[in-house]
């Protein structure tokens with residue numbers, strides 16, 4: 651038993667592959683070999699499943715041919731995906747199980763006193779404001795008029811003349827973004843002290859429980875730009891590693907489309923690297939001086955048509971080169 655807590659990757663590296671897999675199917679351990687063979691628990695193909703010991707990458711030759719995976723997988727999965735599939739667990743429980751079986755405790759989570767992230771007292775509801783009020787017209791001209799209903803305008807204090815956009819992670823209230831409405835205001839976005847902007851992500855107000863894809867964006871307004879066409883997530887800036895757990899706990903999401911601002915390409919790369927064990931990742935050719943909101947809903951929809959799936963570093967570098975992006 652290792653007494654040191656560590657990240658998921660170390661737990662994967664130490665995972666007792668053969669003993670775990672033996673609980674689900676017949677294995678052919680092939681002591682010392684690079685690959686552990688097994689009968690595929692999905693298609694039942696004899697010795698068709700091979701798992702590379704070093705990378706813990708599972709491949710079933712038969713499922714990969716198509717039509718044999720019973721809709722459960724396409725015949726290729728990394729360890730977290732394989733464990734999730736065979737155990738039928740949520741991502742959260744999959745994390746826990748990998749750590750438990752590896753004997754590597756999860757990084758300790760210390761509860762902190764909940765900070766006050768409630769809506770500022772000096773904010774008035776935008777529904778009580780005139781249509782020409784700058785806060786209202788700000789949201790309407792940006793194509794996110796549906797937010798007027800839940801937003802408010804600060805008329806004093808730290809967030810004076812900013813639109814207050816309440817933030818939710820699914821049904822859980824997590825704080826707010828205080829968005830500048832005049833070009834002269836900096837920074838563009840403020841968040842209440844103590845809001846978990848490095849751990850939580852924003853989910854679209856009209857979050858669709860059943861959609862299997864989501865766009866990854868930076869701000870609330872960028873995220874809500876997707877409201878008419880699909881699910882989206884806002885990362886309160888670029889994606890941070892600490893947000894991974896919030897993201898993968900959105901269990902039904904299988905595909906992510908990276909819509910960070912056009913000048914954040916290297917953050918797209920690191921985001922994809924972090925998320926690759928859990929979801930399929932796709933990139934879009936966001937122009938360098940644009941973001942999802944400046945492109946608009948329709949523009950984002952068009953950009954999705956040029957999306958490219960990225961599985962490896964090499965895929966990413968190829969697209970980078972082809973689209974003339976800077977890293």
Ligand SMILES: [Zn+2]
Nearest residue numbers: 690693710713
């Ligand atoms: Zn199979």
